Amino acid sequence: MSRTLFAAFALLSVAGCRSGEDAKPEPAPTGEIAPILDREDAQDIHSFAQPLEARVYHIALDLDVDLDAKQVAGKATLSIDAKDEAEEIVLDTRGLRLEKITDGTGKALDYEVGEEGPDNVGAPLTVQIGDARTVVVHYASAENASALQFLTPEQTSGKEHPFLFSQGQAIENRSWIPTQDSPGIRQTWEANIRVPNPLVAVMSAPSSGDPIPDGETHTVYRFEMDKSVPPYLIALAVGDLEFKPLGIKTGVWAEPEMIEEAAAELADTEKMVTASEELFGPYRWGRYDMLVLPPAFPFGGMENPVMTFLTPSFIAGDKSLVSLIAHELAHSWSGNLTTNATWADFWLNEGMTVWAEQRIIEAVYGTERYEQDVQLSLDAMNEEVEGLERKDDSALAIDLTGRHPDDGLTGIPYDKGSAFLRTIENEVGRERFDEFMKGWFDRHAFKPVTSGMFYEELVEYLFDGDEEKAAELKVREWIYEPGIPDNIALGNAEAFAEVDAAVEAFDEGGAPDADAWNDFNTNEKLRFLAAIDSDDLSDARLKAMDEAFGLTDTGNNEVLFLWLKAAVANRYDPAVPRLEQFLTDIGRRKFVRPLFVALAEDEEWGLPIARELYPKVRPLYHPITSRDLDEMGLLPEAD
Known part of the structure; x- marks a missing residue:
């Protein structure tokens, strides 16, 4: 670090960052989420938190980004909802370097970092809160924090400035944010991020005011997310960035060298937003902007609210890979609005999103492309099921006991999950199923959900209380059993008729057909x-x-x-x-x-x-x- 580890604290206060004492989070929640977290199938085995005793409902971050030292340092002010008799709160951490923990008035609070858990889940941070309902953690991010990637100038398009981005899913954010890092413990948040000039900070939240100059060398960027989100969706990027609007409420950030190419590829985004709202109900996040990152980004995209993070590898020059955008946009309903309470139910995020992505693609690009996307998804599902080492992992609701959440990050939650939903849609009809899904998103907006809840609501709202109908459609088998039930709704077998004929001819020794390829x-x-x-x-x-x-x-x-x-x-x-x-x-x-x-x-x-x-x-x-x-x-x- 180019300065003393915690010297940034004073500088951030001068720049106008909120202290723990004057932070103004939303009023304490009413407890309506507690019954969901009290469900047996909502117990998160990858978090040390005990949210029914004391939980975080708002975070205020004041952080300095040091690109030379490859860390962020500052403080996190946590607003707590706790039982009257609660004496402590348990947070999730992994390698955080703690300086001190206080209440909102600056009074020191006792704390203890417990033993490291298995499977890289980190360690519990237990804070003795007494009567305090504000906890201020002064800290620096973990050395080589798994959520943060610091890029050298050579790793960027411009080759002149360094770059930082975060990736929080599934349980990586505990390496740079001290909170209860569980998808079921939704939190509002705000942040003040101090970065060196001329770099720009963007986050997965709207700006809460103009950037504040901090002397000649730094600027503080301010953000506020007033809607509760699972903590893995708190995301940060810092770099030489430029913005280009794409429509009334869509736009793209990228390095200047990439901005025009990215904007051209993303030109249909506004159409996708319009189609999505017609299909799934109102878009509740305000703007939908995207950030095209350097190629080191590990995923195709990450659905961070109001700021989807994207790999540049989707840019093909002809919009042929923009189903990725439809997918990340669809997460604005499935995943961000309604979120799997635990990683065992990851399919509730991803399977619903693939189903929704394909419907968006159909609305914008037509039935032929939709049918082809469905068929490719079915092919991927069958290949994935056949290749799994643990056959039980082909269930949608899987057992992750003793394993890292990433072990469930296979194609099963995506492709089998979407096949399950299409099967129900095919049985009851699109109109009824679409109405049910709109209701699902609306009833559970900004809340965690479980597979058990989805089953219960299928029976109640779609099957009119008829559990025999659920049994007839093998709903429990789809969700809880390995393999693919035999009532699966198949795609259009003719979607790739011409291609399959070309494959057969090639496999029989025919020469590669350049004309046919170019027409594909x-x-x-x-x-x-x-x-x-x-x-x-x-x-x-x-x-x-x-x-x-x-x-x-x-x-x-x-x-x-x-x-x-x-x-x-x-x-x-x-x-x-x-x-x-x-x-x-x-x-x-x-x-x-x-x-x-x-x-x-x-x-x-x-x-x-x-x-x-x-x-x-x-x-x-x-x-x-x-x-x-x-x-x-x-x-x-x-x-």
């Missing part, structure tokens, strides 16, 4: 590459494919990824330079992990490539991307 849309290209028998292709065959289809030089990263998978599966040396470039330029876990796994599994050809490349690219990846790759033996052994 992106979905059809992805279907072709995923469906061909790609495990035993000769170098000559691969070379002919590349020359006919322009695979190595494609600007579509989804297509490129499938091409590189085929190249690795067949030990195709000419593709290695492009493979290494791709794994250097892109940090998206969806692409990086399968390619390194495929390389590592080929001990003779691929493993040496992986062992040479991974130590070089690992510093470019977010901890979420590198965490499980580190366990594959690709790093040199320490002396």
Whole structure:
């Protein structure tokens, strides 16, 4: 750090940041959420919090961003709702460097950091609150905080300024925010973020006033989220950023070098918002803006409220990958408005969102694209189920006891979840099902939900109390049992008829058909590459494919990824330079992990490539991307 660890506190106060004493959160909640958290299926095993005794309902952050020291430091003022007899509150932390903890008047409070829990969940921070209902934690973020990625200028488009972004899902935010880091414990929040000039701070909350200059070297940016959110949705980015409006309530932030390209790709966003409101009810978050991050971002997108974080890898130049935007926008209802109370019910976020994403795509781009998206999702579901090591993980509501939440981050909650909803929709009709889903979002707006609650409401509101109807549709089997029930609503078998004919011709030895390929849309290209028998292709065959289809030089990263998978599966040396470039330029876990796994599994050809490349690219990846790759033996052994 370029200054003493906590010297930023005084500077932040001078800049107008609120102290714990004068922070003005919303009034204490009425307790309406408590009955939900009291449900047996709402107990979060990945949090140390005891929210029925004492819980955080508002956070005020005053933080200084030190890009040289790669940390944030300052204070978090927590507003507490507690039983009268409660003497303590338990927070979630992982590696936070604590200076002191006080009440709102500055009186020191006793606290203790407990033992580290299993599976990288961190440790409990127990604070003796007595009569205090405001707790002020003075701290700095953990060393190498897993939620934060600090990029060097060389890792950005402009190559001139450093960059910082956070990624909180599932339980990473406890490495930089001391709070109850559980999706069921929703909290309002505000923040004052001090950053060096000329960098800009953006967060997953509206600005609460103009930035405040702090001398000649720094600026304080202010934000306020007056709607309760699960704490994993508190997000921060700092960098050389520029904004471009896309419509009345949509816009995009990006580095200046990327802003025009990003805005062109996102031109249909306003149409998507309009379609979404017609389908799911009012958009309740005000604006819908997006931030296109440097390529190290580990996910395709993250649905942070009012500021979706996006990978640049979706930019293909032809809007062919904007289903990603429809997906993140749909989270404004499923995930952000109604949130899985625990990570065991992740499908309530993601399965609903895939279903909603596909409906948005249909409304904006038509039935043909919708049917193709559905078919690709079904294909992905079947492949995922077949490839799972733990077959029980193909249930929607899974058992994560003794495991990290990321263990449930497979394709099952996404694709099986959406298939389940389409099956019910197909049975009762779209009109009735759409009305039910609007009601689900409305009844549980800004609240946590569970699989049990969804089942209960299906019976009550959609089946008119008829549990036999639920049994007939195998609802419990869909939610709680592994595998795919046999009443699944299948997609349009003819959605890829032309592509499937091309696949058959290719597998029978036919030459790659460049004319047909060029007529395919992106979905059809992805279907072709995923469906061909790609495990035993000769170098000559691969070379002919590349020359006919322009695979190595494609600007579509989804297509490129499938091409590189085929190249690795067949030990195709000419593709290695492009493979290494791709794994250097892109940090998206969806692409990086399968390619390194495929390389590592080929001990003779691929493993040496992986062992040479991974130590070089690992510093470019977010901890979420590198965490499980580190366990594959690709790093040199320490002396």
